[in-house]
Amino acid sequence: MNGCRNVAGKEKIGVLALQGAVREHLNLFHKLGVEAIAVKRREQLDEMDGLVIPGGESTAIGKLIRQYDLRNPIMDFYAKGKPVFGTCAGLILIAKHIAENDEAHLPLLDVTVQRNAFGRQVDSFEADLPIKGVAEDFRAVFIRAPLITSVGDDVDVLSTVRDQVVAVQQGNLLGISFHPELTDDTRLHAYFLSMVQKAIEKLS
Secondary structure, three states: OOOOOOOOOOOEEEEEOOOOOHHHHHHHHHHOOOEEEEEOOHHHHHHOOEEEEOOOOHHHHHHHHHHOOOHHHHHHHHHOOOOEEEEOHHHHHHEEEEHHHEOOOOOOEEEEEEOOOOOOHHHOEEEEEEEOOOEEEEEEEEOOOOEEEEEOOOOEEEEEEOOEEEEEEEOOEEEEOOOHHHOOOOHHHHHHHHHHHHHHHHHO
16 A cells, blocks of 8 residues: 555645755655645745655755755744654754754754664665554665654654654654655655645644
């Protein structure tokens, strides 16, 4: 099962397109019948109902967020009640705390993350994971993946691997350690779409 049914309405999903796996996320939303747009400018955020921050190199993306003056607009986007989905590097970017006292980029999600916790690129692996509310057998691709080492009281753990937390949700924030966009399985993207749809209903 890959969840390829059309579950979309008129939602617009933005994928932050500064660096990383942008096209892959766009393709999965398009498979769901969703209008998904590469976002590079702050004014584009006004038109979006949800935002994905993709995997890539967190330090590089963080610098570009500041260079393009996107930090406060993204923080404001979330403050308006619009969902944000961070995958791999995107998880690091939305975390409130980064191990080794690194400065947070977009301190939204009440977790602590450790970068490259599973090792180098040669230590990449895949695992079939149960993800709460999403799937019992989601094929997760881990590439230089971060690890969630602690979670706040309001954070719901959605999945673990080797007894370590790799997927969480806190209200309109969804953060995962792995790369769902590197498979053809749309179920996590459909789950985020459902978060966006609920947020639209609440805001309307």
